[in-house]
Amino acid sequence: MKKALITGVNGFVGRYLGLALKKRGITVYGTSRLKRWEKTEQLNFVDEIIISSFSDKEDIKRVINQVEPDVIFHLAAQSNVRQSWSSPSETILANTMITLLLFESVKEISKSIRIVTIGSSEEYGHWDGIKFPIVEDEYLNPKNPYAISKMNVSLFAKEFSSVFGLDIVHLRPFNHIGPGQGAGFVVPDFAQQIVEIERKNKKPEIIVGNLSAKRDFTDVRDIVEAYVLAAEQGITGQIYNICSGESVEISHVLKSLISMSSENIVVNIDESKFRPNDIPDYYGSNSKFKALTFWKPQFTLQQTLNDVLNDMRSKRTDGK
Numbered sequence: 001m002k003k004a005l006i007t008g009v010n011g012f013v014g015r016y017l018g019l020a021l022k023k024r025g026i027t028v029y030g031t032s033r034l035k036r037w038e039k040t041e042q043l044n045f046v047d048e049i050i051i052s053s054f055s056d057k058e059d060i061k062r063v064i065n066q067v068e069p070d071v072i073f074h075l076a077a078q079s080n081v082r083q084s085w086s087s088p089s090e091t092i093l094a095n096t097m098i099t100l101l102l103f104e105s106v107k108e109i110s111k112s113i114r115i116v117t118i119g120s121s122e123e124y125g126h127w128d129g130i131k132f133p134i135v136e137d138e139y140l141n142p143k144n145p146y147a148i149s150k151m152n153v154s155l156f157a158k159e160f161s162s163v164f165g166l167d168i169v170h171l172r173p174f175n176h177i178g179p180g181q182g183a184g185f186v187v188p189d190f191a192q193q194i195v196e197i198e199r200k201n202k203k204p205e206i207i208v209g210n211l212s213a214k215r216d217f218t219d220v221r222d223i224v225e226a227y228v229l230a231a232e233q234g235i236t237g238q239i240y241n242i243c244s245g246e247s248v249e250i251s252h253v254l255k256s257l258i259s260m261s262s263e264n265i266v267v268n269i270d271e272s273k274f275r276p277n278d279i280p281d282y283y284g285s286n287s288k289f290k291a292l293t294f295w296k297p298q299f300t301l302q303q304t305l306n307d308v309l310n311d312m313r314s315k316r317t318d319g320k
């Protein structure tokens, strides 16, 4: 791989992925909808930003023809589960429809371009007979619009690979966290409040949602290493879980973060933050991916939580 295109490069994961690729000497192009990148500062995670909404075929083809990438990492998405309930149709449009347009475009331009699609553990959803750790051929029973949008991507990825010979590898990352993740996800939501309390901008009370859910967390820096390995070694048409292999209760994440602060913090559960249909527990098997690539997460949960909190502390109140 000499040239990579990352859609949504200026998102949380895109920046880390760009860095990981550049570290290997790969030229990185990234799409962004934001015009402000046109003029701006030197960005260390990308060689060139291409302004594109990446939402219609003409534009997608324009970008691909301009870059002529060896690999496309399709990261651009509506990735917030809670938000997907407020706008199911927009979620399907952003996640499923645009990915399909990308497949159609690549099919028309060159089937030698490898596409790495980013799905989610949410595709597995939940059912009484689900087996843990979840393996890639587990029955899919998605439980929210986001999960459905990503499940559809995985189905199309498989079919476009086998029917049209497209070189697609589909990944199912479980929860990923790290410095720079935006509000709306559990770790930044908790960390942000702790930092506001430390700054005396907020009374020492943290408002939280469902603490009994369990999730399989991996540091974003480990996740992007897996994405690069998947692009290099993944087998066409295959699906791989990217996860740590164990789940922790959200209450444990909260306790750990609070213990990293010297403030005396009271926890207040707000039921309005609960989801209509929250999955109680998730942990995946990473055996298939490990057997192929020897990937192994390097960051412990404690290390990541500590880095997130310190990163938040180093930013101004407005998040800059």
Ligand code: GDD
Pocket: 079, 080, 081, 082, 119, 120, 121, 122, 173, 174, 175, 176, 184, 185, 186, 187, 189, 190, 207, 208, 209, 210, 211, 213, 214, 215, 250, 273, 274, 275, 278, 279
């Ligand atoms: N966001 C948030 N904020 N979640 C909370 C809070 C809170 O204040 N309190 C408790 N939770 C619980 C949620 O109800 C959920 O059970 C869990 O914490 C994790 O929530 P999120 O961080 O929002 O992640 P997610 O599991 O819904 O989805 C994430 O992981 C998927 C992979 O499994 C997202 O990153 C998805 O894009 C990703 O595909």
